[in-house]
Amino acid sequence: MVTLWQAKQLAEEELLIKQGLIGVSVAPNGRIRLYLESEQVDVPQTFQGYRVEKIVTDKIKALSLPQASIGYIRGQEISKQDRARPCPGGMSIGHYSITAGTFACIVFDSKTGEPLILSNNHVLAASNKGVEGDAILQPGAYDGGKDPDDKIATLLRFMELNPYPGATNLVDAAVARPVSPDLVSPEVLDIGAVTGMEQAVEGMKVQKSGRTTCATTAIVNDVNATVKVSYPFGDAVFEDQVMTGLLGQPGDSGSCVVNAETRKAVGLLFAGSSSITVLNKMSNVCNLLGVRFGVAPAEMAPWPAILALQLPFAFGTFLLMYGQEGGI
Amino acid sequence: MTYMAQVTIQQALDKAKEEYIGVPGVSAVSRIGGTIVFYVETEADKSLVPALTFMGFPVKIVVTGRISPLR
Numbered sequence: 184m185v186t187l188w189q190a191k192q193l194a195e196e197e198l199l200i201k202q203g204l205i206g207v208s209v210a211p212n213g214r215i216r217l218y219l220e221s222e223q224v225d226v227p228q229t230f231q232g233y234r235v236e237k238i239v240t241d242k243i244k245a246l247s248l249p250q251a252s253i254g255y256i257r258g259q260e261i262s263k264q265d266r267a268r269p270c271p272g273g274m275s276i277g278h279y280s281i282t283a284g285t286f287a288c289i290v291f292d293s294k295t296g297e298p299l300i301l302s303n304n305h306v307l308a309a310s311n312k313g314v315e316g317d318a319i320l321q322p323g324a325y326d327g328g329k330d331p332d333d334k335i336a337t338l339l340r341f342m343e344l345n346p347y348p349g350a351t352n353l354v355d356a357a358v359a360r361p362v363s364p365d366l367v368s369p370e371v372l373d374i375g376a377v378t379g380m381e382q383a384v385e386g387m388k389v390q391k392s393g394r395t396t397c398a399t400t401a402i403v404n405d406v407n408a409t410v411k412v413s414y415p416f417g418d419a420v421f422e423d424q425v426m427t428g429l430l431g432q433p434g435d436s437g438s439c440v441v442n443a444e445t446r447k448a449v450g451l452l453f454a455g456s457s458s459i460t461v462l463n464k465m466s467n468v469c470n471l472l473g474v475r476f477g478v479a480p481a482e483m484a485p486w487p488a489i490l491a492l493q494l495p496f497a498f499g500t501f502l503l504m505y506g507q508e509g510g511i
Numbered sequence: 512m513t514y515m516a517q518v519t520i521q522q523a524l525d526k527a528k529e530e531y532i533g534v535p536g537v538s539a540v541s542r543i544g545g546t547i548v549f550y551v552e553t554e555a556d557k558s559l560v561p562a563l564t565f566m567g568f569p570v571k572i573v574v575t576g577r578i579s580p581l582r
Contacts, residue, residue, distance in 0.1 A: 284582045305580045408541035409528045413579045420532055436581040456576030
């Protein structure tokens with residue numbers, strides 16, 4: 184039998200997609216608590232062996248996944264739970280069967296050069312449950328994304344998550360192939376274009392743009408950690424991880440973390456607690472997934488594409504290559 | 512006179528990971544410089560790991576809370 188907290192995580196994965204079910208929690212009496220929009224929502228009496236407690240509410244604080252935040256790109260405001268085409272990194276995204284995570288950024292296939300959407304396995308591949316070709320929604324299902332209307336990509340490949348005890352892991356990472364390259368933007372909200380990577384070092388100030396907490400910064404505390412992460416399927420151990428101060432909350436998984444000074448990618452945010460955040464090293468992510476950073480091809484439009492289209496070609500091209508980065 | 516076998520910090524780290532990462536309440540094991548770092552979920556879990564030294568190297572204990580995927 185799974186633990187109560189594992190049952191809660193399973194409930195988040197399996198039940199939150201249900202229309203009218205707006206939150207999952209653990210009640211002090213050891214029950215799974217489900218927050219419903221109305222009495223009419225049909226939910227089970229028990230879940231994973233635990234009794235279910237139903238609460239009808241519309242309070243935002245009851246949500247297990249916090250509300251998405253606002254981000255900025257080229258001075259323009261955009262809600263991270265909105266549908267955006269072309270979609271920049273930092274926005275809500277997810278495999279059709281999960282709640283929502285964060286679209287990290289665009290990377291390029293090392294062999295073919297095609298642009299791909301980067302995020303976590305547990306965001307794009309539903310923690311090993313996904314198969315190649317599965318629909319990826321933007322925004323994620325928790326933020327209202329529906330298949331096929333909001334399908335932005337299909338799952339391409341992922342690094343399998345190995346439970347503990349057993350093989351250890353280096354990354355929780357996956358890539359998806361956009362339905363069309365012009366549906367995605369090479370930029371990341373609040374950060375701008377990320378065209379390279381570097382190694383994190385202790386004391387480095389890093390920044391991310393995530394679906395829930397938007398633009399945040401933290402200091403790298405550790406670059407050599409072996410970390411045990413509690414997944415719904417059980418624990419998984421990750422080696423060679425970066426640990427920072429608090430950088431994200433639920434929904435920020437998949438965020439691209441950059442050196443706050445150079446804007447080069449150092450990590451892929453995937454786990455954390457109430458006081459720390461854990462990142463896969465971006466070098467491991469790229470090596471294992473067979474992807475690289477680079478300059479976007481011409482067919483990928485920056486956000487908002489209309490800005491460039493309204494300008495003379497030469498000036499538009501200048502903006503594409505050297506345009507100002509979004510502020511924090 | 513007692514002679515201790517020379518143990519490197521990497522060997523100590525490998526041993527610490529082997530012995531402690533599977534212990535419920537221990538969330539991570541690492542090294543920062545010449546110090547072995549144990550990350551634990553609660554204040555009470557500090558008792559699960561060595562308090563001062565491990566294989567001759569100084570120990571630091573950090574309380575993190577439970578680490579989960581942030582989706």
